Amino acid sequence: MTSSLSENGTTGPEAKAGRKEWIALGVLLLPVLLVSMDLTVLYFAIPSISEDLRPSGSEQLWMIDIYGFVLSGVLLTMGALGDRIGRRRLLLIGALVFGGGSLLAAYASNPEMVITARALQGIGGATLMPSTLALIRNLFRDQTQRRTAVAVWSTGMAAGAALGPVVSGALLTGFWWGSVFLINVPVMLLLLVAAPFLLPEFKDAAAGKFDPVSAALSLAIVLPVIYGFKKIAVDGFSVTYVVAIVVGLALVPLFLRRQRTSADPMVDISIFRTGAFGASVTVNMLACFTLVGYSLFSTQYMQSVLGMSALKSALWTIPGTLAVGAVVPVATVLVRTVRPAVIIATGFAIATVALLMLTQVPEEDGLVLILIGIIALAVGLTPVLTLVTELVVGQVPPERAGTASALLQTGQELGGALGVAVLGSIGAAVYRNSDSLDAPAGVPADALDQARETIGGALAAAGKLTGEASASLVDAARAAFTSEVHAASVAGAVVMAGAAVYALIGLRAVKTDNARAAELAAESAAEAPKAAVQQPGTGIA
Numbered sequence: 001m002t003s004s005l006s007e008n009g010t011t012g013p014e015a016k017a018g019r020k021e022w023i024a025l026g027v028l029l030l031p032v033l034l035v036s037m038d039l040t041v042l043y044f045a046i047p048s049i050s051e052d053l054r055p056s057g058s059e060q061l062w063m064i065d066i067y068g069f070v071l072s073g074v075l076l077t078m079g080a081l082g083d084r085i086g087r088r089r090l091l092l093i094g095a096l097v098f099g100g101g102s103l104l105a106a107y108a109s110n111p112e113m114v115i116t117a118r119a120l121q122g123i124g125g126a127t128l129m130p131s132t133l134a135l136i137r138n139l140f141r142d143q144t145q146r147r148t149a150v151a152v153w154s155t156g157m158a159a160g161a162a163l164g165p166v167v168s169g170a171l172l173t174g175f176w177w178g179s180v181f182l183i184n185v186p187v188m189l190l191l192l193v194a195a196p197f198l199l200p201e202f203k204d205a206a207a208g209k210f211d212p213v214s215a216a217l218s219l220a221i222v223l224p225v226i227y228g229f230k231k232i233a234v235d236g237f238s239v240t241y242v243v244a245i246v247v248g249l250a251l252v253p254l255f256l257r258r259q260r261t262s263a264d265p266m267v268d269i270s271i272f273r274t275g276a277f278g279a280s281v282t283v284n285m286l287a288c289f290t291l292v293g294y295s296l297f298s299t300q301y302m303q304s305v306l307g308m309s310a311l312k313s314a315l316w317t318i319p320g321t322l323a324v325g326a327v328v329p330v331a332t333v334l335v336r337t338v339r340p341a342v343i344i345a346t347g348f349a350i351a352t353v354a355l356l357m358l359t360q361v362p363e364e365d366g367l368v369l370i371l372i373g374i375i376a377l378a379v380g381l382t383p384v385l386t387l388v389t390e391l392v393v394g395q396v397p398p399e400r401a402g403t404a405s406a407l408l409q410t411g412q413e414l415g416g417a418l419g420v421a422v423l424g425s426i427g428a429a430v431y432r433n434s435d436s437l438d439a440p441a442g443v444p445a446d447a448l449d450q451a452r453e454t455i456g457g458a459l460a461a462a463g464k465l466t467g468e469a470s471a472s473l474v475d476a477a478r479a480a481f482t483s484e485v486h487a488a489s490v491a492g493a494v495v496m497a498g499a500a501v502y503a504l505i506g507l508r509a510v511k512t513d514n515a516r517a518a519e520l521a522a523e524s525a526a527e528a529p530k531a532a533v534q535q536p537g538t539g540i541a
Contacts, residue, residue: 021139024198029156031128036160044168048177055111070122072413073223077215079130079406080266086203091131098124099188106178130405137393137401138202147332154386162321165314204399214266217255224248229417233424279506280391285415286499287384290492293419304455320375324382331383341507348500350380355493363482427484434480442469455481
């Protein structure tokens with residue numbers, strides 16, 4: 001396998017990254033920003049697309065969902081493929097597919113074309129994300145530098161997700177809806193031009209043949225499970241969605257057996273016995289469970305309870321992104337002298353306090369408290385994701401970095417889907433059974449039935465009423481949804497408190513950077529006398 005080459009021409013696992021590697025990191029941020037932006041870019045575009053292309057309700061849902069479904073479903077396959085054909089090559093292929101899908105979406109003339117284009121974007125995104133993280137593992141062999149690089153990568157991910165609605169809202173004020181997709185094309189072209197010059201190729205020469213059976217099994221596991229959880233969050237419990245989850249989970253033993261018996265396994269499951277790899281992946285899932293799951297409530301609270309526009313609520317998330325950008329580097333410095341388990345548990349503790357604070361959000365004028373709460377939640381959990389990301393990619397050999405990155409990101413997708421489903425289901429149950437919706441003054445029974453489904457349904461029903469009846473229904477729905485926010489906050493706080501304890505136990509064996517560096521120095525000192533012994537008959541020391 002090719003080693004990274006530093007600026008001074010030295011090679012090896014401990015070589016320091018030079019200027020070229022840091023410039024390469026800037027190139028790798030381009031796909032990270034765009035892939036994460038495209039998870040949220042349709043927030044503003046979907047009304048314009050619907051007006052122009054007239055999709056059915058089902059087609060509109062697939063426009064929104066297909067990107068995330070496909071991306072999460074093929075992540076593991078693409079990570080394993082990158083280990084075999086080369087991370088840079090896969091990155092370039094992903095750039096072509098993502099750019100092509102974006103171009104097709106921008107000029108789509110019917111709903112089917114948009115859905116197809118979004119699926120292509122998902123495939124492209126799934127090739128780009130594990131490739132970027134695996135390349136970081138190869139470019140930055142020094143652990144301290146790698147932590148910094150991963151921190152930049154994580155900040156780029158968070159910034160992209162936050163900027164998606166802002167960028168799409170800004171573009172749609174002056175351009176047609178296709179512009180939210182077309183903006184990806186020049187960036188992908190820049191990546192295609194710059195990557196061959198700045199990114200060396202890395203692959204695992206001993207990886208063996210690609211296993212299509214394992215790839216099909218991984219797809220058959222991940223897609224139904226994530227689909228089931230996400231649909232339960234939106235539509236409530238259904239036999240169909242539960243069956244999808246059960247079918248996906250039932251295939252897990254078959255997949256694991258395939259990996260243990262195959263001559264060329266797609267995933268070497270022995271990596272879960274490497275240090276705290278399994279615990280790191282679990283911690284990562286728990287963080288995404290709350291961070292993604294709770295975003296549903298904070299966004300709806302600002303829009304439906306406080307009456308903000310989608311663009312205004314998106315703009316209010318920017319301070320949180322800036323706070324994350326400030327706190328992540330602090331965590332990467334602290335980990336040199338403080339055990340990762342302590343820092344990660346502290347992050348979960350901060351998230352617990354933030355969620356308990358959000359149980360006090362009022363029905364009116366709650367902007368300051370909701371912002372403080374969600375910023376504190378992001379400040380607590382984003383450093384967790386950053387440190388865990390480095391732990392995962394740092395604990396495996398560089399040749400396995402693609403598969404490890406894909407496992408990590410698949411776990412993130414699964415954790416986020418599970419968080420949306422669980423917290424969403426708890427919140428929905430509290431909303432439907434809220435006393436506030438029992439008998440608001442002057443509201444007819446049919447409007448009240450609609451109002452009990454969701455706060456969006458309640459506001460739509462209130463729009464058809466007049467006078468006191470309309471106002472009382474709006475007040476009742478906002479009170480009920482505020483109770484929903486409180487319930488989700490309590491549930492999230494319980495999960496985060498448990499995660500803090502789990503992190504302290506599961507990651508207790510992971511040492512500080514300084515302690516690990518001292519161990520490596522001691523090992524090198526012990527090996528030096530052996531290396532200095534002259535080999536008999538060669539005259540070479």
